[in-house]
Amino acid sequence: MTTQSVDPRTGLSFGPIFPDTSREQSASFITQAVDAYLVWMRTTTQDRARVLEALADALDSHVEELVTLADSETALGIPRLTGEVGRMTFQFRAFALALKNGISANVVDAAVDAPLPQGHPQFLKTYRGIGVVAIYGASNFPFAFSVFGGDTASALAAGCAVVVKAHPAHPQTSQRVFEIAQDALAKAGAPLGLVGLGHGFEFGATLIKDPRISAAAFTGSRTGGRALFDLAVSRPNPIPFYGELGSVNPVVVTSSALADSEKFVGAYLDSLFMGGGQFCTNPSVLFVPADSDFTSQLADQIARRSATPFLSEATKKLHDANREVLLIALKGEVLAGHAAPEAGFFSTPEVVIVSAKDVSGKDALSIECFGPTGVVITYSDASEVIEILSDLEGALVGSLFANVTDSDVPVLLDALSSKVGRVAWNAWPTGVSVTAGQNHGGPYPASTSPLHTSVGLDAIQRFLRPVTYQGLPSELAGLI
Amino acid sequence: MTTQSVDPRTGLSFGPIFPDTSREQSASFITQAVDAYLVWMRTTTQDRARVLEALADALDSHVEELVTLADSETALGIPRLTGEVGRMTFQFRAFALALKNGISANVVDAAVDAPLPQGHPQFLKTYRGIGVVAIYGASNFPFAFSVFGGDTASALAAGCAVVVKAHPAHPQTSQRVFEIAQDALAKAGAPLGLVGLGHGFEFGATLIKDPRISAAAFTGSRTGGRALFDLAVSRPNPIPFYGELGSVNPVVVTSSALADSEKFVGAYLDSLFMGGGQFCTNPSVLFVPADSDFTSQLADQIARRSATPFLSEATKKLHDANREVLLIALKGEVLAGHAAPEAGFFSTPEVVIVSAKDVSGKDALSIECFGPTGVVITYSDASEVIEILSDLEGALVGSLFANVTDSDVPVLLDALSSKVGRVAWNAWPTGVSVTAGQNHGGPYPASTSPLHTSVGLDAIQRFLRPVTYQGLPSELAGLI
Numbered sequence: 030m031t032t033q034s035v036d037p038r039t040g041l042s043f044g045p046i047f048p049d050t051s052r053e054q055s056a057s058f059i060t061q062a063v064d065a066y067l068v069w070m071r072t073t074t075q076d077r078a079r080v081l082e083a084l085a086d087a088l089d090s091h092v093e094e095l096v097t098l099a100d101s102e103t104a105l106g107i108p109r110l111t112g113e114v115g116r117m118t119f120q121f122r123a124f125a126l127a128l129k130n131g132i133s134a135n136v137v138d139a140a141v142d143a144p145l146p147q148g149h150p151q152f153l154k155t156y157r158g159i160g161v162v163a164i165y166g167a168s169n170f171p172f173a174f175s176v177f178g179g180d181t182a183s184a185l186a187a188g189c190a191v192v193v194k195a196h197p198a199h200p201q202t203s204q205r206v207f208e209i210a211q212d213a214l215a216k217a218g219a220p221l222g223l224v225g226l227g228h229g230f231e232f233g234a235t236l237i238k239d240p241r242i243s244a245a246a247f248t249g250s251r252t253g254g255r256a257l258f259d260l261a262v263s264r265p266n267p268i269p270f271y272g273e274l275g276s277v278n279p280v281v282v283t284s285s286a287l288a289d290s291e292k293f294v295g296a297y298l299d300s301l302f303m304g305g306g307q308f309c310t311n312p313s314v315l316f317v318p319a320d321s322d323f324t325s326q327l328a329d330q331i332a333r334r335s336a337t338p339f340l341s342e343a344t345k346k347l348h349d350a351n352r353e354v355l356l357i358a359l360k361g362e363v364l365a366g367h368a369a370p371e372a373g374f375f376s377t378p379e380v381v382i383v384s385a386k387d388v389s390g391k392d393a394l395s396i397e398c399f400g401p402t403g404v405v406i407t408y409s410d411a412s413e414v415i416e417i418l419s420d421l422e423g424a425l426v427g428s429l430f431a432n433v434t435d436s437d438v439p440v441l442l443d444a445l446s447s448k449v450g451r452v453a454w455n456a457w458p459t460g461v462s463v464t465a466g467q468n469h470g471g472p473y474p475a476s477t478s479p480l481h482t483s484v485g486l487d488a489i490q491r492f493l494r495p496v497t498y499q500g501l502p503s504e505l506a507g508l509i
Numbered sequence: 510m511t512t513q514s515v516d517p518r519t520g521l522s523f524g525p526i527f528p529d530t531s532r533e534q535s536a537s538f539i540t541q542a543v544d545a546y547l548v549w550m551r552t553t554t555q556d557r558a559r560v561l562e563a564l565a566d567a568l569d570s571h572v573e574e575l576v577t578l579a580d581s582e583t584a585l586g587i588p589r590l591t592g593e594v595g596r597m598t599f600q601f602r603a604f605a606l607a608l609k610n611g612i613s614a615n616v617v618d619a620a621v622d623a624p625l626p627q628g629h630p631q632f633l634k635t636y637r638g639i640g641v642v643a644i645y646g647a648s649n650f651p652f653a654f655s656v657f658g659g660d661t662a663s664a665l666a667a668g669c670a671v672v673v674k675a676h677p678a679h680p681q682t683s684q685r686v687f688e689i690a691q692d693a694l695a696k697a698g699a700p701l702g703l704v705g706l707g708h709g710f711e712f713g714a715t716l717i718k719d720p721r722i723s724a725a726a727f728t729g730s731r732t733g734g735r736a737l738f739d740l741a742v743s744r745p746n747p748i749p750f751y752g753e754l755g756s757v758n759p760v761v762v763t764s765s766a767l768a769d770s771e772k773f774v775g776a777y778l779d780s781l782f783m784g785g786g787q788f789c790t791n792p793s794v795l796f797v798p799a800d801s802d803f804t805s806q807l808a809d810q811i812a813r814r815s816a817t818p819f820l821s822e823a824t825k826k827l828h829d830a831n832r833e834v835l836l837i838a839l840k841g842e843v844l845a846g847h848a849a850p851e852a853g854f855f856s857t858p859e860v861v862i863v864s865a866k867d868v869s870g871k872d873a874l875s876i877e878c879f880g881p882t883g884v885v886i887t888y889s890d891a892s893e894v895i896e897i898l899s900d901l902e903g904a905l906v907g908s909l910f911a912n913v914t915d916s917d918v919p920v921l922l923d924a925l926s927s928k929v930g931r932v933a934w935n936a937w938p939t940g941v942s943v944t945a946g947q948n949h950g951g952p953y954p955a956s957t958s959p960l961h962t963s964v965g966l967d968a969i970q971r972f973l974r975p976v977t978y979q980g981l982p983s984e985l986a987g988l989i
Contacts, residue, residue, distance in 0.1 A: 112625060119626040138946025145592060146599040150936065152946025157926075159959065262742040266903075266953040269960065423746075433984045442988055446637075446976050453979040456630065466618025466632025468977035473746040479639065480749065480974055487975075494960055495967075496926050497948035499933040504913045508922055 032197045032228050037104040037338040038373045047200045049229030058192050059241050061222025062161040066190035068220040070158045074133060078125035080217045081186060085118035085125075087213030088177065088206065095205060099171045102199040104338040104373075105304060110172070117172040120179050120463050124186035127486045133187065133493055140500075150500040155509055156493040158188030159269070160243025163236045165257065166196035166203060167248040168340045169307045176203045176226060177210050179463070179484055180246035180271075185223070187492035192225040192242070194233040196249075198341040203228075237261055244492060247272040248309070248483065250347065251397070251474055258477050271491050272477040273470070275397040276425040277313040278458045279448070281414055281441050284318045286430035286455065293430075294326040297403075298334060300457035302378050305337035306401035307344065310426050310458040314394060316385070316414045319407040324382055327364055327405065334366035336375040337401055345374040348400035352379075358393030359383045359404065366401075376400050385413035395422050411437040418444040423472025423479065426451040426458040450475060450482070512677045512708050517584040517818040518853045527680045529709030538672050539721050541702025542641040546670035548700040550638045554613060558605035560697045561666060565598035565605075567693030568657065568686065575685060579651045582679040584818040584853075585784060590652070597652040600659050600943050604666035607966045613667065613973055620980075630980040635989055636973040638668030639749070640723025643716045645737065646676035646683060647728040648820045649787045656683045656706060657690050659943070659964055660726035660751075665703070667972035672705040672722070674713040676729075678821040683708075717741050717748075724972060727752040728789070728963065730827065731877070731954055738957050751971050752957035753950070755877040756905040757793040758938045759928070761894055761921050764798045766910035766935070773910075774806040777883075778814060780937035782858050785817035786881035787824065790906050790938040794874060796865070796894045799887035804862055807844055807885065811860060814846035817881055819854040828856060828880035838873030839863045839884065846881075856880050865893035875902050891917040898924040903952025903959065906931040906938040930955060930962070 032047040050058075069077070088095070096110040103110070124132075138152040162184040167174035174180070176193050184191050195203035207226040214223055227236070237245055237260045245261055245268060247254050254274035261270035287293055300312050317323040339345040356363065361383030369375035378401040385408040388394065394404070394417065408414050427445035429452065431438050445452050450471030461469055467485025470476035476483070481491050498509060512527040530538075549557070568575070576590040583590070604612075618632040642664040647654035654660070656673050664671050675683035687706045694703060707716070717725055717740045725741055725748060727734050734754035741750035767773055780792050797803040819825040836843065841863030849855035858881040865888040868874070874884070874897065888894050907925035909932065911918050925932050930951030941949055947965025950956035956963070961971050978989060 116626045136946055138944055141944075146596045146943055149942035149944050152942070152944060154946045154948060258742075258747070262738075262747075267738070267742075267957060268953075269958070433982050438985065439988050442985070446978075446989070450975065451977045451979060452981075454981045454985075456980050462629035462632070463626055464618055464621075464629050464632060466616055466634040466977055468634060468975045470975070472974075473748075477747060478749070480970070482975065490960070494952075495930065495948045495950070495962065497931045497946055498926075499931060500936050501932075501934045502913050505918065505922070505934075508919050509926070 030229055032200045034102045034199070034201050035341060036101060037340060040342070040373045044201050047204070047228045050227030050232040052235055055227060055232055055235045056239070058222070058225030058227060059161060059239050062190035062192050062225055063241050065220035065223040066158065066161055069190060069223055070188040074128040077186060077188065078128040080214065080219050081121045081125040081182065083217040084177065084210055084213050085121040087209050088114065089118045091209050095172070095202065098205055099199060099202040102202055103171050103340050109304065113170060113172045116463065117177060120173070120182040123463055123486065124182050124489065127489065128186055132486060132489060153498040153501055155496050155498065157496060159492050159494040161190045161192060161241060162492060163242045163245040164191055164193045165233060165247040165249060166193060168196050168198040168344060169304060171199040171202045172206070174248045175199070176206045179488055181224065183488040184246070184492045187489050189492050190223050192227065192236060194236060195226055195228050198344070200228060233257065234260060238264065240264070240266060242268060244269045245271065246483065246491070251275045254477070269491065270477055271481055271483060273309060273483055274474040274477065275399070276309050276471070276475045277394060277397050277421060278310060278424045278426050279314050279316065279418055279421060279445065280312040280428040280458065281316045281430070281445065282318070283431040283435050283437060284321060285432035285435055287318070287321050287323060290322050290326045294323060294330050296457065298330060300459045301403045302334060302337060302401045303459050305339060307340055307399055308459050310461060312403065312428065312458050313397065314404045314406060316406050316408055319384065319409050324405065324407065327380060331364050331366045331378060331380060334378045336367050336369040336377050339374040339376060339400060342374050344399065345376060348376060348398055348402070351396050351398045352402050355393065355396045355398055355402070356381060358396070360387065380405055382407065385409070385417060388417055394420065411441060415440060415444045418448060421448055423475045424449045425469060425471050425475045426453060428453040428456060428458050430455050448472065510709055512680045514582045514679070514681050515821065516581060517820060520822070520853045524681050527684070527708045530707030530712040532715055535707060535712055535715045536719070538702070538705030538707060539641060539719050542670035542672050542705055543721050545700035545703040546638065546641055549670060549703055550668040552668070554608040557666060557668065558608040560694065560699050561601045561605040561662065563697040564657065564690055564693050565601040567689050568594065569598045571689050575652070575682065578685055579679060579682040582682055583651050583820050589784065593650060593652045596943065597657060600653070600662040603943055603966065604662050604969065607969065608666055612966060612969060633978040633981055635976050635978065637976055639972050639974040641670045641672060641721055642972060643722045643725040644671055644673045645713060645727040645729065646673060648676050648678040648824060649784060651679040651682045652686070654728045655679070656686045659968055661704065663968040664726070664972045667969050669972050670703050672707065672716060674716060675706055675708050678824070680708060713737065714740060718744065720744070720746060722748060724749045725751065726963065726971070731755045734957070749971065750957055751961055751963060753789060753963055754954040754957065755879070756789050756951065756955045757874060757877050757901060758790060758904045758906050759794050759796065759898055759901060759925065760792040760908040760938065761796045761910070761925065762798070763911040763915050763917060764801060765912035765915055767798070767801050767803060770802050770806045774803060774810050776937065778810060780939045781883045782814060782817060782881045783939050785819060787820055787879055788939050790941060792883065792908065792938050793877065794884045794886060796886050796888055799864065799889050804885070804887065807860060811844050811846045811858060814858045816847050816849040816855040816857050819856060819880060822854050824879065825854040825856060828878055828882070831876050831878045832882050835873065835876045835878055835882070836861060838876070840867065860885055862887065865889070865897060868897055874900065891921060895920060895924045898928060901928055903955045904929045905949060905951050905955045906933060908933040908936060908938050910935050928952065
């Protein structure tokens, strides 16, 4: 099998053909990565920070070239992709700063001279990179969640080596980012083979089954992610698998938030159709009061929205199949924007409207339509919202648009927080800041590891293995 | 099926018969636990600390009764069991103090007014109990790793409810601890059903498959632990599984540590045979210089050691089968203590001695002989030790007995730390302090979750799910 770029706007293939990475090449990448890990894990956090900063500088200096290339493969547009390169390099700098600030610093637990169980010798808790990490690039963020995305940044910061499987929707961007980074890594003195890059479906499976891989990170579809998760946990030595498998994000709107419904509907459609609706933090299910003019405003505004391209034919096919199931399950009214052109991989922007009373069973609302298809549920009473929320699967994020004095705020905040990893107040769920307080995760399927975040500084915790030294003399502290 | 206590010293059954917990009872425990969780997770950390302290006080006040009962079921002896009750209640007090000190406190990440990607709204990262946790009592610590052991203490501290499967080797102790604790929980105002207790093999499997269980913790055999792990990760919604599945712990001794070999050998045998050798931190494989008088001292001293009882017939059978495989695989010289009596479940204390040159393949050294059977490997050069260590599976702990000036210390510390979660300097691996710097975990099979510890304050992290609030107004801070 091979991979080649396809222009989503035309459906035409272009550029070099990438053969699938063979088993031998895969084994060789991992061998090199293991050797590199043994050097890299011993470097000081200051040295690692310096290398991460050099990577960021090198990638920033190629922003125009990278953005043009990525746009030809993903059709995400120049402004969005330019911002995303900035986010990619910001992540490397943020982890560099976090390392300097001691995010993985040792913890000293002084000896206590007392009888058991209070008394104990000195403990020095240290944190090291867990080993070689397999990382799977995502389709929808060709920079920020791909070869040198947040998973790679946090794994390298932790002291791990990395082998990445490129996403087939942007092989050239993956390869070019990799080349720039390899050059920067070599110049900065990082060990050879610290990061490897391969292509192909089989490569992804070969990688995760290799006994020398110590952890894996994935962002993508539920089917693909669960298959990799199953491989990771059925190994003779199972490994941590940090998978983000999709998310149906609830957004609850109270009457008081609809004072300017024209503006509100515009902001909703912007968030819903951002990146062609291909965001894991998409406002998937919006709850609005039935007695508002939200739906009439929506009908008016959506009619003026253009069709947007998918990232790939595969993304379109998956979306279209899920959309069909969703429409059958919900039996709602469909409001649509401009019809999708025949050429390329486009979809008509749509919103399905259904009354809370007519939503039965959780199955319909567990379908993630990864693309420009939204669901609006009209409700008469907050209790209807709570009941539907209680049936939802885990999600990355939930939003609540309300006034602080609304009487339903306590129960709604509570219901949302039980299902999601992040609750946004009067803010759309799209847009995930890379910062210390961020949490990008949540109950399954939002994450296969609900206690961890894949965005923000705490993402490094996924790759740090504690090793405690008991009673180590101070003369030997320099050895660890 | 039913469970009944058996005296390991005689092999005779005694006491009440515990019927297996039915599926209906299991479902009912979980229903009650879910309700209790929804109340308990909302309590303040101060309130939770108060309840944990009340539990500790109640259990302490029954120490004599509990120790007598546990000794009749486990034959671990009154002094050891008395200490273990102290450790059990210390754990509850330690988590109570940790809660008061803010171990699960919110993290405030202030808004940054700047363009993307630096700028962001305020984030408030909070931590809540993940839900209802299934906990599996261990055979070898009827208090500290059982119904109200460290897993229960850390899960309750995190704000979780708990359903425990009692270990069949001490059903009466499990039940009595549970009764005392239930009474204390009720008096302290904890929600009804916060902790449930059931019996039987099937109950264990039913529990982990229930979709309302959000995490599980296990300490025990590799076979049982892996079976439960496999159930946990093959659920439609997989859950975190914190399993400690056994550990072959390496201990490396250099010549300089053998100045007083008589005393050293005595200390080795004390650690090896402690609790009948049924410690997960047992000094499983000891590396000693070939040119020392260690083995002659060992031959002399082991001859005077008595046979010790196993915890149960099952423990004895598993040990005896593994011992047989080990002896065939190692082909070493066997030194033995007093022969085991016929009655009850005893084993002759033994040490197998083999030269490093004759150890081939990692399989022999991956066999955990859970009982009074040790392995001593004599070496001529540290490189032999390094090579064998590199073949070992992951372990909980490794010890190094040496002088700070020994030239091999750097490579030996390095080799040990790559395989274990804790490196003890000039100290036997047995004895695990409950403290902030502790790490009781390690690469598989030591732990199915190598980034987490099951002993010490960080054990609470296994059960805390982050929920971040974005842009929440200060007026609403009281709601979360």
